[in-house]
Amino acid sequence: MPETLCPFQNIAFVASATPEAETARLTLSERYGAAGEDEADVIVALGGDGLMLQTLHRFRDRDIPIYGMNRGTVGFLLNTYREDGLKDRLARAERVRIHPLIMEAVDAAGVRHRAPAFNEVSLLRQTFQAAKLRISIDGRVRLDELICDGIIVATPAGSTAYNLSAHGPILPLGTPLLALTPISPFRPRRWRGALVPDHARIDIAVLEAEKRSVSAVADHQEVRDIIAVSARLDRTSSVDMLFDPDHGLDERILREQFVY
Helix, strand or coil: CCCCCCCCCCCCEECCCCCCHHHHHHHHHHHHCCCCCCCCCCCEECCCCCCCCHHHHHHCCCCCCCCEEECCCCCCCCCCCCCCCCHHHHHHHEEEEEEEEEEEEECCCEEEEEEEEEEEEEECCCCCCCCEEEEEECEEEEEEEEECEEEEEEECCCCCHHHHHCCCCCCCCCCEEEEEEEECCCCCCCCCCCEEEECCCCEECCCCCCCCCEEEEECCCECCCCCEEEEECCCCCCCEEEECHHCHHHHHHHHHHHCC
């Protein structure tokens, strides 16, 4: 098969701090040249899902697509690592646009915190006391009281991460839904979460916050001692990811549902 003309000529490589990722960065930079991040028209991320998530945040809204290759452990958000044919792979890659959630959290001192999350917004109990939460969707209370270890609001791209570990549903990419998944729910015992339209605003109030302290996390950014959190999809913000045609995110999400 003849090579496809690559639209990306200036490649910047970023890597995690592991020996495998750094070796890959040096090898690929020598072979394909390494542009500075300000001159790059594509970013190649080398590491695991954690590095990919950091790269998504770093290049959000900069109109530079990101192509990941796995030099980590799981690598769900990354393509298979190969040194050969990188420019041809970039030329043939399929583009997927990802929008982040925006978390707005109010802490016990009344300070408002705002942070984006490509995977999930999660609330977690801080002490031995279970969290007690009230859940509203678009201003209407849907669950008066949830006693649990925490709760996750996950995007489709993040539905195979923490959400899946908490027995939440896997959402195929492009599904106009968010997953609302409780962590170790105690009461009501039979509530296992909900699927919410991705245009909805999710508000979570912390009940008895002084006794049952809770933190809120947007991907890697944590806020302690919060009293209220809202989460919604931010369609004004985005980043494009590139996937090999035979190894796209849709295929991985579908395949993950049949793995036992």
